[in-house]
Amino acid sequence: MSRISAVASNTFREAVRDRVLYNLIFFALLLVGAALLFGQISIGIQRIVLVNLGLSAISVFGVVIAIFIGIGLVSKEMEKKTLYTILSRPVQRWEFIVGKFGGLAWTLVVNTLCMAIGFFAALYLLARHFERADGYLVVAIYFIILEFVVVTAVALLFSTFSSPVLSAVMALALFVIGTFAEDLRAFAAMSHGAMRVFATLAAYVVPNFASLNVISSVAHGQPVAASLVVYNTVYSLFYAAAALCGAILVFEYRNLK
Amino acid sequence: MLAIETFALEKSYSVGFWRKRRVAGLKPLNLSVEAGEVFGYLGPNGAGKTTTLKLLMGLIFPSGGSARILEMAIADPRMKSQIGFLPEQPFFYDYLTAAELLDYYARLSGVPARERTKRVQTALARVGISQSARTQLRKLSKGMLQRVGIAQAVLHDPKVVFLDEPMSGLDPLGRREVRDLIQSLKEEGKTVFFSTHILSDAEALCDRVAILHKGELRGVGAVNELTARTESKVEILFQGVQGVTLLSALGAECHATGEMVRAIIPENRQDEALEALRRLGLRLISLTPVRATLEDYFIERLKKDEKAEKVEVGR
Numbered sequence: 001m002s003r004i005s006a007v008a009s010n011t012f013r014e015a016v017r018d019r020v021l022y023n024l025i026f027f028a029l030l031l032v033g034a035a036l037l038f039g040q041i042s043i044g045i046q047r048i049v050l051v052n053l054g055l056s057a058i059s060v061f062g063v064v065i066a067i068f069i070g071i072g073l074v075s076k077e078m079e080k081k082t083l084y085t086i087l088s089r090p091v092q093r094w095e096f097i098v099g100k101f102g103g104l105a106w107t108l109v110v111n112t113l114c115m116a117i118g119f120f121a122a123l124y125l126l127a128r129h130f131e132r133a134d135g136y137l138v139v140a141i142y143f144i145i146l147e148f149v150v151v152t153a154v155a156l157l158f159s160t161f162s163s164p165v166l167s168a169v170m171a172l173a174l175f176v177i178g179t180f181a182e183d184l185r186a187f188a189a190m191s192h193g194a195m196r197v198f199a200t201l202a203a204y205v206v207p208n209f210a211s212l213n214v215i216s217s218v219a220h221g222q223p224v225a226a227s228l229v230v231y232n233t234v235y236s237l238f239y240a241a242a243a244l245c246g247a248i249l250v251f252e253y254r255n256l257k
Numbered sequence: 258m259l260a261i262e263t264f265a266l267e268k269s270y271s272v273g274f275w276r277k278r279r280v281a282g283l284k285p286l287n288l289s290v291e292a293g294e295v296f297g298y299l300g301p302n303g304a305g306k307t308t309t310l311k312l313l314m315g316l317i318f319p320s321g322g323s324a325r326i327l328e329m330a331i332a333d334p335r336m337k338s339q340i341g342f343l344p345e346q347p348f349f350y351d352y353l354t355a356a357e358l359l360d361y362y363a364r365l366s367g368v369p370a371r372e373r374t375k376r377v378q379t380a381l382a383r384v385g386i387s388q389s390a391r392t393q394l395r396k397l398s399k400g401m402l403q404r405v406g407i408a409q410a411v412l413h414d415p416k417v418v419f420l421d422e423p424m425s426g427l428d429p430l431g432r433r434e435v436r437d438l439i440q441s442l443k444e445e446g447k448t449v450f451f452s453t454h455i456l457s458d459a460e461a462l463c464d465r466v467a468i469l470h471k472g473e474l475r476g477v478g479a480v481n482e483l484t485a486r487t488e489s490k491v492e493i494l495f496q497g498v499q500g501v502t503l504l505s506a507l508g509a510e511c512h513a514t515g516e517m518v519r520a521i522i523p524e525n526r527q528d529e530a531l532e533a534l535r536r537l538g539l540r541l542i543s544l545t546p547v548r549a550t551l552e553d554y555f556i557e558r559l560k561k562d563e564k565a566e567k568v569e570v571g572r
Contacts, residue, residue, distance in 0.1 A: 006364040010350070017352040080348045085409060088314040088342035088419075089365045090334040255317040 003091050004099040011103025012110075015069055024061050025111060029118045031057035046126055051137065051219035054119040059144045059215070061115070062108055063175060066148050069107070070155025071167035073100045074247075078256055087256070094248045101156055101244055108148040116141050133221035136214075139229060143212045146236035150207045151175060153243035160250040177202075178209035207239050258328070260417050260448035261290040261313070265322035268308050282308040284473040285322055290450060290465075292327075292416075295443050297459035298452040299555065300469035306452035307345055308472070310421050314342055326417060338367055341410035345421040345452075347402065351395035355386060355405050358394060359412055366413035380408040385434065399426045407438065418442055420451035424458055436462060460551040468558060475558055480551055487554045489524040490547040493531070497539035504530055521547060 035053035074097070077083045086096060123137075124130065154174055158167035177184065181203060188199035212232055214224050265285035272278050283305040290296045300306050311317045313324055315331050329336035349358055359377040368376055381387045384404040389397060394405065403426050410418055423439075424432045439462050442449050453459055459466050460480055467477040476483060493504075495518055501511045507530055509522035522530050524546070534541055 002367075003365055006361060010353075010361055014350065014352055081344060081346075082348055082350060084311075084314070084316060084344040085342065085347065085349070085362065085406075086365060087316055088337065088340065089362065090337040090367060091365050092334065253318070256311070 004095050004102065007086075007091070007096055007099025008102035008106060011073070011100050012107050015065075015104065015107040018069075024065055025114060028057050028061035028115050031061075032115070032118050032122050035122065047123070048219045050123060050126055052215060054122060055137070055140055055144065055215045055219075058112060058115045058119060058141065059147065059213075062112055062144060062148050063151050065111065066104065066108055066151040067155050067168055067171045067175070069104055070152050071159050071164045071171060073104060073156050074159040074251065075162070075164050075167065081256075083256060093252050097156065097160075097244065097248050097251055101153060101240075101247075104152050104156075105149055108152065109145055112141065112145055112148065133218075133223075136218040136222070136224050139224045140214050140218045142229075143214055143232055146232055147209055147212045149240045150209070150212075150236050150243070153240035153247070154207065157243045157247040157250070160247045160254065174206060175209065178207040179213070180210065181206055181208040182210040208235065212236065258292045259289050259325075260292040260294070261288070261296075261324070261326050261450060263288045263309075263313075263322065263324040266309070266312060266319055266324050267321045268305075268312055268317065269320045281472045283312070286474055288467060288474065288477065290448060292448050293443070293446050294464045295439060295449045295462050296451070297463035297466035298450060298469065299454065299456065299459055299466055299551075300452075301454055301559070303471075304469040305472040306469055307421055309469070310342070310344075310419055310452060313419065338413070339416045341413065341415035341418045343406045343410040343418075343420045343423055346425060347406040349394050349402065349405060349409075352393065354391050354393055355381060355397070355408075356390040358405065359409055362409045363412055368413050376412055376414075380412040383411065383438070384408045400428060400431050403427055403431070404434075407435065411438075411442070415447070417448040417450065420449065422453055423451055424453065424455055432458070456550070456552045456555055466551065468555060470559055470562060475562060476554075483554045484548075484551060487557050490521050491524050491527050492543075492545045492547050493520045493522060493527075493534075494518070494542040494544075495520070495534055495539050496542065497534075497537065500534055500537055500539045503533045503537065507533070517542075 032054045035050045035057070038049050038053060077086075083096075087093065119141075120130075120134075120137075123134065151171065155167060155171040158170050162170065184199060184203040184206070188196060188203050191199050211228070214228075218224065263286050265287060266283065267285045268282040269279045270282055272280050286309065298306050298309065308317070312319050313326065313331060315337075324331050326336050327339055350361075353361065356377055359380055360373055363373045363376055378387070378390075381390050384407050386401055386404050386408070389401060394402065397405065403423070407420070407423065410420065420439075423435050427435060436458065439449050439451065451462075463480060465477065465479050466483065468475045468483075493509075496516050498513050498516060498518060501513060501518055501520075504518075504520045504522065505511055507522060507526045509520040509526075509530065511518055511520045513519075520530070527544075531541070531544075
């Protein structure tokens with residue numbers, strides 16, 4: 001356990017000392033600020049615009065961080081040979097993978113919390129008070145964190161067997177397809193024959209990010225069902241665990257260059 | 258007690274578009290290293306030295322055979338807490354300071370929290386970079402990074418230390434310090450297994466050496482044992498360049514500086530050479546036996562192997 005936490009805390013430290021990360025957080029906060037501006041010129045729907053833009057900014061920038069750091073988590077260590085001095089110690093390969101995942105997931109949680117503080121500050125500046133429906137925004141942010149957990153695990157999986165560029169393309173493609181997972185399921189239901197089988201299979205294999213996106217409904221003050229919270233939590237954790245197991249399986253048998 | 262044992266350990270790679278052709282990186286290797294020995298693993302670039310070390314560290318998997326370190330399988334995590342490893346041209350997390358990096362490695366090696374700071378300071382002092390403890394690694398020179406690499410290899414007080422080309426990138430002073438460090442590890446009773454292609458380093462430090470060429474073990478033994486197998490030579494110093502042609506015909510390597518000629522000749526042709534010089538009326542300055550070095554053995558061995566390969570191909 002101490003070895004996993006050592007790898008995780010080093011991954012966190014690496015991300016924190018990476019200037020690119022600060023640029024991304026800066027732009028995300030800038031976008032939240034811009035949402036405030038857009039809100040002020042959108043008479044009557046200021047709150048809706050602010051929530052939509054603000055939460056979308058948190059989500060998009062978090063996914064970009066998850067993918068662009070996640071894809072290098074293992075491949076960069078192999079390429080730069082920093083793994084040599086780690087795996088020659090009593091560190092199991094699976095411990096390294098779990099530690100790396102934990103470190104990046106924790107980085108994303110901390111980033112999201114920072115951006116969420118900025119978002120709620122902007123919301124308070126606009127409305128000068130918080131209301132009961134704002135509680136659902138916390139649930140939406142929780143879903144965004146779940147989304148990051150899944151994206152991180154998928155990017156890490158790709159990172160174990162592919163180059164960073166190809167991993168980025170695959171992770172990004174999977175994220176886009178997963179965002180339209182509901183449409184893919186609807187398409188599968190309408191299809192026939194081999195296409196139906198293929199589309200159904202694809203719809204269940206790609207992560208269902210559509211179900212994790214409740215930004216639009218919470219922007220309109222609609223509540224989030226408790227069952228959805230439970231379903232999304234279980235689904236995301238299982239999906240991330242499966243991707244992580246895949247990453248471990250690939251990495252366990254990999255010869256380092 | 259044996260510190261390292263390999264049993265027909267081998268590694269081959271699939272190459273080509275369809276990955277059907279196999280190329281041997283390391284041919285079946287049977288080797289044993291006694292505890293407390295300084296063992297040199299020698300060979301030209303591409304001989305398979307790094308492949309062997311990567312196999313022993315569990316970084317790549319063998320195509321056949323097995324190995325044991327401290328009588329434990331190479332995949333055993335208990336064994337890994339008792340070894341230290343310096344890779345060739347090591348690269349470390351350059352956003353960390355030297356002290357942070359060593360602290361991280363100490364955590365991974367299972368050094369108790371209360372001992373970590375002291376161990377880190379001791380390791381940094383041992384390689385002479387205490388003053389750079391708080392400097393980010395990206396600001397350190399190549400030589401300093403090599404010292405950090407050595408510090409991380411000995412940080413957790415391992416019983417066996419593996420060093421892959423430890424003198425690489427170091428200036429003469431740095432090389433001298435590494436030699437002293439290896440010597441001090443030996444005095445502490447540790448086993449040191451190091452690969453190098455700088456033969457003078459191996460000759461100065463090693464109890465035994467193994468010579469590897471094209472993935473195959475070509476010789477193993479104590480340095481003086483191996484050098485005793487090489488052909489004895491003598492150095493003849495004389496005046497008169499007209500003697501060069503005659504001595505060259507006897508198989509001498511001649512180097513002329515002005516009128517002075519230095520000829521290295523096999524000991525068994527010594528009498529013929531002296532007779533030739535006498536016939537020409539040249540002045541003999543000195544006659545000195547030449548001690549065979551590891552380099553002589555190494556080059557002779559490689560030449561023999563290449564000759565044998567050519568004969569094999571000719572058939």
